[in-house]
Amino acid sequence: MMFSKTKPWRRVAIATVAAATVATLVGCSAQADEPQTDGEISGKITVWTWNAPGEGLRAAIPAFQELHPDVEIDVQDVGNPAIWEKITTGMAAGGSGLADVLNIGIDYMGNYAEKFPDQLVDLRDFGADELAAEFPAGAWKSGSGADGQVYGIPYEVNAAGFFFRKDLFEAAGLEYAGIETWDDLLDAGVVLKEKTGASLFSMDKAGTVGDSAGLFELLINLQGAFYFNADGEITMNGEEGVRALEIIKKANDLGLVEDVPGTWDNLLITLRGERDVATSSSGGWLSGVIESEAPDMAGKWGVSPPKAVTSGGLTGAVNGGTYLSVPSSSPNQATAWAFINFALGTLEGQQLVYDGGGMFPGFAPMLESPGFVAPNEYFGGTEVNQIFIDELNQDTPVVNYTSDYARALKAYVDAQTRVLLQGADPQTELDAAAEQVAQATGRTLAE
Numbered sequence: 001m002m003f004s005k006t007k008p009w010r011r012v013a014i015a016t017v018a019a020a021t022v023a024t025l026v027g028c029s030a031q032a033d034e035p036q037t038d039g040e041i042s043g044k045i046t047v048w049t050w051n052a053p054g055e056g057l058r059a060a061i062p063a064f065q066e067l068h069p070d071v072e073i074d075v076q077d078v079g080n081p082a083i084w085e086k087i088t089t090g091m092a093a094g095g096s097g098l099a100d101v102l103n104i105g106i107d108y109m110g111n112y113a114e115k116f117p118d119q120l121v122d123l124r125d126f127g128a129d130e131l132a133a134e135f136p137a138g139a140w141k142s143g144s145g146a147d148g149q150v151y152g153i154p155y156e157v158n159a160a161g162f163f164f165r166k167d168l169f170e171a172a173g174l175e176y177a178g179i180e181t182w183d184d185l186l187d188a189g190v191v192l193k194e195k196t197g198a199s200l201f202s203m204d205k206a207g208t209v210g211d212s213a214g215l216f217e218l219l220i221n222l223q224g225a226f227y228f229n230a231d232g233e234i235t236m237n238g239e240e241g242v243r244a245l246e247i248i249k250k251a252n253d254l255g256l257v258e259d260v261p262g263t264w265d266n267l268l269i270t271l272r273g274e275r276d277v278a279t280s281s282s283g284g285w286l287s288g289v290i291e292s293e294a295p296d297m298a299g300k301w302g303v304s305p306p307k308a309v310t311s312g313g314l315t316g317a318v319n320g321g322t323y324l325s326v327p328s329s330s331p332n333q334a335t336a337w338a339f340i341n342f343a344l345g346t347l348e349g350q351q352l353v354y355d356g357g358g359m360f361p362g363f364a365p366m367l368e369s370p371g372f373v374a375p376n377e378y379f380g381g382t383e384v385n386q387i388f389i390d391e392l393n394q395d396t397p398v399v400n401y402t403s404d405y406a407r408a409l410k411a412y413v414d415a416q417t418r419v420l421l422q423g424a425d426p427q428t429e430l431d432a433a434a435e436q437v438a439q440a441t442g443r444t445l446a447e
Contacts, residue, residue, distance in 0.1 A: 039334030042070040047339075048087070049103035050080040053155065053322065056357020060343045063352055067342070071335055084108055091116040095329025100336040104152055106142050106321045107401045113151050114403040121326040123150040126337040131345050135362045136318075136392045142399055143323045152323025153344045155353075157362030158283035159391035160218055160319040162306040163290065166299070166380070168198050168278045181308050182219070182247050189256040189278070198276035201251060204262035205420040207413035211262045216412060218281050219244035221317035222309045224397045227408040227437075232400065233446035234437055236408060237430035243309065245419060245426035252420050273297050281306060283319040284360050284388045291378045298378045305391055316391030318399055321362075360388060367392075404441045411436045 047057055054077045061073050076099065078086055083103070090098040091112060104112065112120060123129075128150045132140050135154050143152035169176045172195035174188050189200030204212040220226060223240035235241065251257050258277055260266050270277050271286075272294045280286065290301055305315040324344060326336045343349040350366040353359065366372065367389050375381040402408075415429035438445055 039332065041068050041335045041338045043332050043335060044072040044074065045100035045330075045332050045336050045339060047073065047075045047101040047103070048078045048083055048099040049075060050077055050083060052357045053103055053359055054357070056353040056359055057343060059356025060339075060349050060352040063348060064339055064342045068335075068338065071339070073339060087112070090329075091119045091327070095119055095327050098327040098329050100326065100330040100332055101340060102325045102327060103155065104323050104325050106139075106323070106399070107405050109143055109152055109323055109325075110401040110405065111403040113145050113149075117145075119328055120151045121328050121330070121333055121337075123153065123326065123337065123340075124148070126334075126341070128153060128337070128341075128345075131341075134345070134364045136396075138318055138396050138398045139321055139362050139392075142318075142321070142401070143325075152325040153340055154321060154362040155324050155344060156285075156320075156322045156359035157392065158285060158319045158321050158360055159388040160221070160306050160317040161282055161284040161286050161388070162304050163280045163282070163286060164302050164304065165198070165273075165276075165278045166302040168192060168196050168276065171196050176302065176304070179307060181311055181313075185307050186247070186251055186254065186256065189251065190254055192278055193254075193256060196276065196278075198278045199258035200256035200278050202258045202260040202266075202270055202275070202277045202280070203248075203252075203420070205252075205257070205259045205417060206261075207417040209262040212413050212416065213409055215248060215281060216241075216244050216416065218306055218317055218319070219247055219309060221319075221397065221399065222306060222314045224314065226397065226399050226401075227405065227412070228400045228402045228443070229446055230398060230400055231446075232402050233444050234408070234434045235446045236412060236437070237427070237434040238446060241430050242427050245416065245430060247309070248416065249419050249426055257420070268293050271297070271301075273300065284384075285358075287376075287379070287384050288358060299380055301379060303379050303382060303384055303387060305387055314394055314396060316394035316396050318392075318396055322359075360385075362392065402443075404437065404443065407440055408433075408437050 049057060054075045058075050065071060087102055090096060131153065136157060139154045139157045143154060144150055164176055169192065172192040174191060179185050179188055192198055192200060201215065203215065220240050225235055225238060225240035227236040229235045269275050270280060271290050287303055306317060308315050324340045326333050330336050343353050344363060347365045347369060350361050350363045354361055354366065373383050373386045376384045411433035415433040418424040418429055419426055434445055
């Protein structure tokens with residue numbers, strides 16, 4: 001099993017907000033073409049993506065060309081994060097220069113759909129809504145418009161992975177499987193610190209990158225909430241958000257959080273066991289990274305669903321993903337859709353894409369296919385894929401990133417920094433952050 005080694009898409013959100021905002025002002029006047037649903041499946045299409053997802057799509061091309069021999073497909077590795085600025089610039093220019101197929105991150109989908117409402121093809125015009133039942137509802141809805149438009153088909157669907165050092169828990173005499181809630185986990189963290197000296201978490205306390213909010217997003221998601229609700233109202237300072245930040249503050253006050261700048265190299269150092277940190281939470285893709293980057297740690301890392309915030313609560317959360325979309329400016333929309341439909345909407349295509357790139361799929365026939373769930377010897381025989389499937393099958397909330405996710409993320413990270421470094425009160429800081437987002441965006445605070 002192989003997963004993307006691309007740095008998480010979330011890291012670039014803050015850096016690109018300014019460019020996206022400027023481009024938005026230009027893009028409001030863009031005119032879109034009518035969908036070309038009756039076009040012939042032929043000619044050349046281009047695909048914008050990045051390394052591992054691109055490898056997956058290339059793997060599906062030969063089989064697709066057996067069905068449509070007159071089609072030429074050019075999969076271009078634009079790079080991540082460069083792709084976001086390039087798509088934004090193209091949309092701001094009325095679609096000029098965009099590829100025929102765009103690989104779009106879940107956090108950018110809301111921004112593009114809201115700011116450039118005519119720039120993405122509503123794939124219902126090609127019958128894409130018939131695929132809805134084959135994908136997790138939350139992932140499908142996050143790629144859809146307010147009125148049910150289908151702006152993208154889920155390509156990568158990441159459930160939250162919670163990784164833990166089995167060797168450290170065992171050295172501390174702790175039974176990881178018996179830990180039910182986050183309160184239990186913090187209690188275990190105190191013992192683990194006393195017995196082994198290891199920290200329970202690592203975090204970039206100064207908030208130099210957007211990933212500093214990863215633990216908060218996991219904790220608030222496990223309570224069925226996010227920065228915004230389904231109506232786009234601000235909810236980051238609701239009881240779920242406050243409880244999430246209080247858990248993080250408690251862990252920090254107990255001395256369980258190691259301050260580690262949020263770089264990719266620092267993550268790898270931790271995964272390789274060169275720094276004793278007992279857990280790491282991320283998307284499921286991290287399991288593949290651990291296998292490939294820390295081979296000497298085989299048998300020492302375990303993976304599980306995240307613990308519930310409260311007893312009986314959710315133990316699953318969506319942790320990012322990407323979509324394949326067709327811009328309205330594409331002169332060959334029918335062929336672009338045909339390729340997307342083959343790659344993501346058929347078992348043959350999904351198998352080829354998964355084998356080629358390793359993106360965790362959401363397509364139900366693929367998840368249920370023979371061999372997709374198998375014991376993973378690196379993680380002590382755990383059926384890793386089954387963990388993520390079970391998470392996706394839980395009633396996890398729709399994650400509504402909206403077009404203002406980057407602003408909310410920045411406001412939150414600043415608030416968290418004040419809590420962790422200055423001992424500030426979580427409720428006070430989140431109220432201030434929410435008000436800051438409201439003033440900047442015109443959005444209302446949820447009641």
